[in-house]
Amino acid sequence: MTQVLLCGALIVTLSMGVRHGFGLWLQPITQARDWSRESFALALAVQNLSWGLVGIVAGMLADRYGALRVLIAGAVLYALGLWGMAQSTTPLGFALTTGVLIGAAQAGTTYAVIYGVIGRNVPPERRSWAMGVAAAAGSFGQFLMVPVEGWLITTLGWQRSLWALALAVLLIIPLAWGLRERRAHAGGVRGEQSILQALREALAYPSFRLLMAGYFVCGFQVVFIGVHMPSYLKDHGLSPQVASYALALIGLFNVLGTYAAGALGQRLAKRHILAFIYLARSVAISVFLLLPLTPASVYVFAAVMGVLWLSTVPPTNAAVAQIFGVAHLSMLGGFVFFSHQIGSFMGVWLGGLLYDRTGSYDIVWWIAIALGIVAALVNLRVNEQPIRRSLPRVQAAA
Template sequence: MKSPWLIVLLSASFLVTIGLGIRQSMGLFLTPISLEMDTGREVFSFAIAIQNILWGLSSPFFGAISDRIGCWKVAAMGGGFYLAGLLTMAGFVTPGGMIFGNVLFGLGLGSAGMAVTLGAVSKIVPDDKRTLAIGLVTSLGSFGQFALVPITQLLILGYGWQVAMISLSMVGGTIIAVSYGLKAADDSTTAMVAESSLGKTVIHAFQSRDYILLVAGFFVCGLHLVFITTHLPVFLQDNGIHPSIASWSLSLIGLFNIAGAIFFGWIGGKMPKKIPLALIYLARTIIIFAFVSMPITPASAIIFGAAMGFIWLGTIPLTSGLVVTFFGPRYLATLYGVVFLSHQLGSFIGAWLGGRIYDLTGSYDLMWNINLAAGLGAFLIHLIIREKPIPFPTPKMA
């Protein structure tokens, strides 16, 4: 029996696996690239921040395009961006080269990342399986972090960071071919979306108090994730932890997120999604506080990675599920793309401000405290969301 939605699910999982795996490896390049360019940490941190803001800014744009020309075509374009961006960083070892390479990589994440792949999955998966399916894509995507981060570290230590970067570019290029697996999702829908412009869709969404709260809360998710993935390896090394332990801490985030994303995808179909979503932010706050309050040791680094991993991307099936609850699946690629823009604004702050604060103070203490305060704020924001449909006005026929 043919299951076209299963092909879409597996293809989307592969795209997220590669995209997130490479993206989560970027923090491992912070020290060697900064040393080779003879700059402080702020320069490469800023380049990664640009990557994240471009990812966010381009996600609604590519989501809207995918609703019209097809998810697989947009995702294939993203594979080309991955390839070009990583090769640019490997070949042009200057601040300008790093920034331009990260611009291209950010566009790749926007066109072959969560907004487009989750949009494809939502179009073809049955309603009663949608939240769980998104959780499965997210969890399988986490395998990329678990697999690629330690391999990247081995390549950096054994052959140098440029060989590691070129190797990742080859892996990213495989997305061009695999994207065709999303075609069944495009074949399952009609051209209805053409009647409503992106502008009208977004304006309607921003008339909702609850959508605005969701957008604001997802900012904190980006702040947490990208600060940790960018600066945790060097934070641990500053505290005398071997680079291999730092890479394994990031890898365990990916490993434990496999179970966590499935769990939160499942529980999002059993109870109001805002409750586990709020508790994720509270749990992050508690885990970060415990980690930075105690002596930093190899054991604490490993425990931190495992604990954060279980709640790492559990926000995605719950947040996208709330968007579907509000507006239905039809415009998910566009509307989740807008929510994701907020996430990437937080990512920009997490990547850049972490490096800026370190260069100014010689410590990450202030940035950890900012993450703690933001986590508590996000916990409260999600508690007051009203979880109910917000109908989109039906276009009138002439």
């Protein structure tokens, strides 16, 4: 279990750490290429959609064949995508590399695949805690990597810094060997359900759809803030360093938030944890918009949002495992995460579109507040009890 947690945490640290800094490239790339912010935002929106779509397939493959092959393929795609991000000279090429390639790479190197391995190798009484550890690692990656990426852009330039990151993500390949599973684990629990049966069962279950709805809101909020907040702050006269420090603070405090959410998920109802997180986000954003914008207010907001940032991940995935079991956890987690990525697409794309149309991000901020309230109410209705199955019926259907 220790090896699984260590290697999984390091992979998530690297993969999520790189992606959390993409907002730092918005202004350098759009200014160098003479593109609109909508062009950059659309590519990242495509990235999130690609991540969600490919994540379903990646989860199915990881459940059936184990995570190793999926992680290696994801690392190679990640390196190719970052190289293409640096080389693209047209919005279409940028959308294909930064969007499609990197999105597919993230599907194979982040939570759905890693959580499937954790779910199959960690006892149920420690599963939520272990997922919190992995999510905290992704947050630490943000704290670690965002300042590094800002420093790389300053010292090497925006293009060469992407080349350096392309080499760095290849470190995922040797780490993936630490997640190689025995065939009994890699194949999940055979004989209970086929992939199609598991999917039909989940999609027909109201609580699964409610978790998907909440995760849509999570994606909308965090990706809009992560990508557009650096430009929002610069538009209001704050230095780029304030944005870098703010994103780093989000990552630092999210280490605490995700770990706490995972640990609390062993003792408290996961629906209550999720409802609190979404409502607290709406309150934090509202206060941030109403107070005067200063470096101090930005840092306080970043710290508060950091505690809430990815803290939805452990209780959401632990709830899926608790309801449906772990045999198809990567695949079901991929479907829930696809909803998250649709929200991410909408958040990042609307941010760029409405900014170009109105010259302000205000409308999207208030949409994020309203969605947070809706998500809090939705998650309160989730039934976390393990689903009751008729085993003879499943076997007959098989």
